[in-house]
Amino acid sequence: xxxxxxxxxxxxxxxxxxxxxxxxxxxxxxxxxxxxxxxxxxxxxxxxxxxxxxxxxxxxxxxxxxxxxxxxxxxxxxxxxxxxxxxxxxxxxxxxxxxxxxxxxxxxxxxxxxxxxxxxxxxxxxxxxxxxxxxxxxxxxxxxxxxxxxxxxxxxxxxxxxxxxxxxxxxxxxxxxxxxxxxxxxxxxxxxxxxxxxxxxxxxxxxxxxxxxxxxxxxxxxxxxxxxxxxxxxxxxxxxxxxxxxxxxxxxxxxxxxxxxxxxxxxxxxxxxxxxxxxxxxxxxxxxxxxxxxxxxxxxxxxxxxxxxxxxxxxxxxxxxxxxxxxxxxxxxxxxxxxxxxxxxxxxxxxxxxxxxxxxxxxxxxxxxxxxxxxxxxxxxxxxxxxxxxxxxxxxxxxxxxxxxxxxxxxxxxxxxxxxxxxxxxxxxxxxxxxxxxxxxxxxxxxxxxxxxxxxxxxxxxxxxxxxxxxxxxxxxxxxxxxxxxxxxxxxxxxxxxxxxxxxxxxxxxxxxxxxxxxxxxxxxxxxxxxxxxxxxxxxxxxxxxxxxxxxxxxxxxxxxxxxxxxxxxxxxxxxxxxxxxxxxxxxxxxxxxxxxxxxxxxxxxxxxxxxxxxxxxxxxxxxxxxxxxxxxxxxxxxxxxxxxxxxxxxxxxxxxxxxxxxxxxxxxxxxxxxxxxxxxxxxxxxxxxxxxxxxxxxxxxxxxxxxxxxxxxxxxxxxxxxxxxxxxxxxxxxxxxxxxxxxxxxxxxxxxxxxxxxxxxxxxxxxxxxxxxxxxxxxxxx
Amino acid sequence: xxxxxxxxxxxxxxxxxxxxxxxxxxxxxxxxxxxxxxxxxxxxxxxxxxxxxxxxxxxxxxxxxxxxxxxxxxxxxxxxxxxxxxxxxxxxxxxxxxxxxxxxxxxxxxxxxxxxxxxxxxxxxxxxxxxxxxxxxxxxxxxxxxxxxxxxxxxxxxxxxxxxx
Ligand code: FES
Ligand code: FES
Numbered sequence: 003x004x005x006x007x008x009x010x011x012x013x014x015x016x017x018x019x020x021x022x023x024x025x026x027x028x029x030x031x032x033x034x035x036x037x038x039x040x041x042x043x044x045x046x047x048x049x050x051x052x053x054x055x056x057x058x059x060x061x062x063x064x065x066x067x068x069x070x071x072x073x074x075x076x077x078x079x080x081x082x083x084x085x086x087x088x089x090x091x092x093x094x095x096x097x098x099x100x101x102x103x104x105x106x107x108x109x110x111x112x113x114x115x116x117x118x119x120x121x122x123x124x125x126x127x128x129x130x131x132x133x134x135x136x137x138x139x140x141x142x143x144x145x146x147x148x149x150x151x152x153x154x155x156x157x158x159x160x161x162x163x164x165x166x167x168x169x170x171x172x173x174x175x176x177x178x179x180x181x182x183x184x185x186x187x188x189x190x191x192x193x194x195x196x197x198x199x200x201x202x203x204x205x206x207x208x209x210x211x212x213x214x215x216x217x218x219x220x221x222x223x224x225x226x227x228x229x230x231x232x233x234x235x236x237x238x239x240x241x242x243x244x245x246x247x248x249x250x251x252x253x254x255x256x257x258x259x260x261x262x263x264x265x266x267x268x269x270x271x272x273x274x275x276x277x278x279x280x281x282x283x284x285x286x287x288x289x290x291x292x293x294x295x296x297x298x299x300x301x302x303x304x305x306x307x308x309x310x311x312x313x314x315x316x317x318x319x320x321x322x323x324x325x326x327x328x329x330x331x332x333x334x335x336x337x338x339x340x341x342x343x344x345x346x347x348x349x350x351x352x353x354x355x356x357x358x359x360x361x362x363x364x365x366x367x368x369x370x371x372x373x374x375x376x377x378x379x380x381x382x383x384x385x386x387x388x389x390x391x392x393x394x395x396x397x398x399x400x401x402x403x404x405x406x407x408x409x410x411x412x413x414x415x416x417x418x419x420x421x422x423x424x425x426x427x428x429x430x431x432x433x434x435x436x437x438x439x440x441x442x443x444x445x446x447x448x449x450x451x452x453x454x455x456x457x458x459x460x461x462x463x464x465x466x467x468x469x470x471x472x473x474x475x476x477x478x479x480x481x482x483x484x485x486x487x488x489x490x491x492x493x494x495x496x497x498x499x500x501x502x503x504x505x506x507x508x509x510x511x512x513x514x515x516x517x518x519x520x521x522x523x524x525x526x527x528x529x530x531x532x533x534x535x536x537x538x539x540x541x542x543x544x545x546x547x548x549x550x551x552x553x554x555x556x557x558x559x560x561x562x563x564x565x566x567x568x569x570x571x572x573x574x575x576x577x578x579x580x581x582x583x584x585x586x587x588x589x590x591x592x593x594x595x596x597x598x599x600x601x602x603x604x605x606x607x608x609x610x611x612x613x614x615x616x617x618x619x620x621x622x623x624x625x626x627x628x629x630x631x632x633x634x635x636x637x638x639x640x641x642x643x644x645x646x647x648x649x650x651x652x653x654x655x656x657x658x659x660x661x662x663x664x665x666x667x668x669x670x671x672x673x674x675x676x677x678x679x680x681x682x683x684x685x686x687x688x689x690x691x692x693x694x695x696x697x698x699x700x701x702x703x704x705x706x707x708x709x710x711x712x713x714x715x716x717x718x719x720x721x722x723x724x725x726x727x728x729x730x731x732x733x734x735x736x737x738x739x740x741x742x743x744x745x746x747x748x749x750x751x752x753x754x755x756x757x758x759x760x761x762x763x764x765x766x767x768x769x770x771x772x773x774x775x776x777x778x779x780x781x782x783x784x785x
Numbered sequence: 786x787x788x789x790x791x792x793x794x795x796x797x798x799x800x801x802x803x804x805x806x807x808x809x810x811x812x813x814x815x816x817x818x819x820x821x822x823x824x825x826x827x828x829x830x831x832x833x834x835x836x837x838x839x840x841x842x843x844x845x846x847x848x849x850x851x852x853x854x855x856x857x858x859x860x861x862x863x864x865x866x867x868x869x870x871x872x873x874x875x876x877x878x879x880x881x882x883x884x885x886x887x888x889x890x891x892x893x894x895x896x897x898x899x900x901x902x903x904x905x906x907x908x909x910x911x912x913x914x915x916x917x918x919x920x921x922x923x924x925x926x927x928x929x930x931x932x933x934x935x936x937x938x939x940x941x942x943x944x945x946x947x948x949x950x
Contacts, residue, residue, distance in 0.1 A: 286831075500890025675926070708929075711917045713929060
């Protein structure tokens, strides 16, 4: 299945560039940055989900020794070009503007919204003083549940708003009305996937310093998008581009929310400028629960029409998406959900009505998977229903509907959010499913299941297919430069947050330039190192930045060989780059990369060898507008204890196709991490809000992340490799794959385990009490 | 600096080096190590004792430095992630984590390492389940733990073979 690799670095699981510093405790995360005289910020945050602010009294806080300033909107507004953070992606679907204020001053719309910033000599003092800022509130009714909030007379999430619809649109094609009217079977169900928190192990953090010599304001932020951050800050603070620099230091996990620009970044930058002192803010875990964006609450009212053989005729329904309090990113998640649901299958008629509803909860922006896990959950649940009603094997129903391998590239009638047609570029979905089922022993499972049941044990197997849109374009620039000491410097706006971006870029460059990973230095995510950049999200780094790195490295390779051929007086074809030298193939004459770099840097009055353009540097922005679609099938085996409701995940089989793998170990690592996240979404992670939209799971003791003891035995992989035709390296993204099918596969497996009780699973997560309730409800209904 | 409260002078040994320093009585041990001694390898992920990122060895026993005050370390001997390697030569566990891709962002890694160094000292031949239980109080959002578990088993084997303590 996997083509033999004829490369030396690319495609091999080489040592990661990142590891040594991280393992030795020498990495540089944002909280590791320190300056003499640095001040610290603590934020005063709203304790209410919805309230009007009558007044803010900061006098007691200001009186406290060690406090340097307390900033509210009144203090900062004169220094800002705008009181609002207008960062929403464009869309005609918005029904109202819901931009976040830099600090709330009239109204707060979720618990945790920042109202004031206390700046003091230490974090300890800042927190003491923050407790002394007195805010007088008038509480207001809340929009808590996004379904209720759609009612015309529902309390408004924003005071005085005409309604709670943040945005609405529909998506579809074909003729659902006729398709449903003539269908042999129409099945209806409502599904719900619950919200969650990203929970990168490092919370967010920002340090800012204004250099008095250069007047450059530098911001170190644990952001996935430093270039976008710089753009926002230049606009807000009125700084020239060359007086503002944003650097992403080592980042302890991103998973989505760190791609958003946050009020805290603006405040820390502004405070450093106002107080002419270095300033630091580090989010604590409790703040992460209320101040960092969340995702996944979606309710789907769906209907599927199939013929007598279970072939899909149509899919239609309503998607209600909890948008949270503000538009911190856009309509992208709901769009992504709506555009993902049909992808693996041939769905001839489709219509989805989509409502994004504002609530008094933390704003919603993508978390790993970005709307796709919900869509896959709904589609796969529906197909399990079809299988059950029509008494066809669950895998067989899917096989009858999957886009056939021979149909690739398959033009779907769908469009991306930028209006480009969705074309499934490559892959063989039925073959992928078959590979997963064979590895999982799908055919024989019934026997094992019956044996287990005879002993009073309830085991089940589930399956789910996904297609992931990866490599969001249009580009990610990469520059490659050979320095005069022969070191190769690679710079990209592709910020790294744990997904081995530096290793990936170094691999692609090293392959062309000597295959010595230790000779490559990568800067990923520094606006001072490269002018343009998009950042890290949408499983795009390898596809977009990788392609640019490849192009830049090839350009330099060509130049190196040309110059060397002049210096050594031989033809280019006779030369090879090996380590830090260019030499005659098979040995003999050689010239060091350092000498070549020096030669093309020029000497006054002398020719540059080969008459090439000076310098050994290339910046490439390979433009790829079309997304490349990765796919996979996940099979999960569970055992359910019907007395306690405990679900044990016994096995995970993952067959997938992300095109050419640059680094198989990193690919597997990304997928396993996603699987762990998805298992959490399926079984553990519950962001609890009470009826007043007051968050009540505010620690990691209350919000459960999966730990080592709940993880299944090692994931069993089947790697399929159909190169993407859309980029030279043939790669597709993989960073989010693992998470996408998990809730669907686990639900399918639990339902199968509990088949004797005939339960119908329509929501995740499923806690032990949920399982017991399902069994009880089904038993009552049956009795 | 924290002008709101009293200070005490404490003396302690960290990674074999003796320190004597005045600290505010309310400063956590994690903050002291990170910001006063500038040993920033120890990470803070939750400050409420659940994530395990701040785990250090306190007189050889794993402890959460976010749940302790710096003054409690007076007279004690600590090891942090910076003290695990032998100069430039990584500890077998560090080496194995790299080889097994047992770290991605690396934020949880210092706490994993200190916890597992203790495990391998006390139990040189752990089973996979022993390792799982040992790190069940250390959260990792990136790796799904798989690489960490296989790395530990591998390191244990190499340490047994090489007679490394
Ligand atoms: S920071 Fe100490 S346990 Fe999380
Ligand atoms: S490697 Fe990122 S949290 Fe463990």
